[in-house]
Amino acid sequence: xxxxxxxxxxxxxxxxxxxxxxxxxxxxxxxxxxxxxxxxxxxxxxxxxxxxxxxxxxxxxxxxxxxxxxxxxxxxxxxxxxxxxxxxxxxxxxxxxxxxxxxxxxxxxxxxxxxxxxxxxxxxxxxxxxxxxxxxxxxxxxxxxxxxxxxxxxxxxxxxx
Numbered sequence: 001x002x003x004x005x006x007x008x009x010x011x012x013x014x015x016x017x018x019x020x021x022x023x024x025x026x027x028x029x030x031x032x033x034x035x036x037x038x039x040x041x042x043x044x045x046x047x048x049x050x051x052x053x054x055x056x057x058x059x060x061x062x063x064x065x066x067x068x069x070x071x072x073x074x075x076x077x078x079x080x081x082x083x084x085x086x087x088x089x090x091x092x093x094x095x096x097x098x099x100x101x102x103x104x105x106x107x108x109x110x111x112x113x114x115x116x117x118x119x120x121x122x123x124x125x126x127x128x129x130x131x132x133x134x135x136x137x138x139x140x141x142x143x144x145x146x147x148x149x150x151x152x153x154x155x156x157x158x159x160x161x
Contacts, residue, residue: 008039011096018117019093023100025116026089028109036098045088045099049129057150058157064137064145067110075161080106082155083131090123101127114145131156 016033023031037045066072087108089100102108105124114137116122122135131153139145151157 008096012039015093015096019091019097022091022093022116023089025112026108026122027100027102028111031100033097036100039096039098042094042099045125045129046095049125049132052129054152056154056157057152060149060151060161062147062149062161064114064147067147071161072110075159076106076108076110078159079131079133079151079156080104082159083126083128083153085130086127088125088127090125091117092119092121093117105133114139126153130154 020031020033023035062072084104086101086103087105089102089108105126108124114120120137120139124133124135125131132151133156134150134152136148136150137145149161151159
C-alpha cells in the first residue's frame, strides 16, 4: 500500500522535530531539515538495501553504558578502518523524514541517552551498502539498560569487540 503525498507530508511534519533531535544527538551537533536526503532518495536507498542478502551476521550483547567505554570507541575505530565509507543514520522516523548521511561511522556520537527514541532501535548503513550496524536497546526489566549490537555485511562482522 502506497501513501498519498498528503499523508507523507503529514507524517513528516508530525515526526520532523523529534527526528532532528534524535539525529542531533547522534551527530553531536545540530541537524537541520536541509541536511536530510529527500524521502524519494531515502526510499531508493531502502529498496536497494532490501535487495541485499542478510549474511555474515554477528551479535554482541552488552550493557548500554558500555558504548561509552574505551573498548567501544576502539571498536568503532576498527569498524571505520574496515569500511571507511560514509554512513546513513536510520531511526524509526527516517522513512517519513529522509535519511542523514555523515562522513563515517566514527562521526557518530555514541554517548546518546537510552531514551533517544521510544522504539530503542538505531541503524547505521555504509553508503556503499556493504555494511550495517543495528543497535537494539531496552530499559525493560530491572537493572541497567541492555544493548544488542548486530553487525552484518562484508567488512564489519569481521571486527572483534
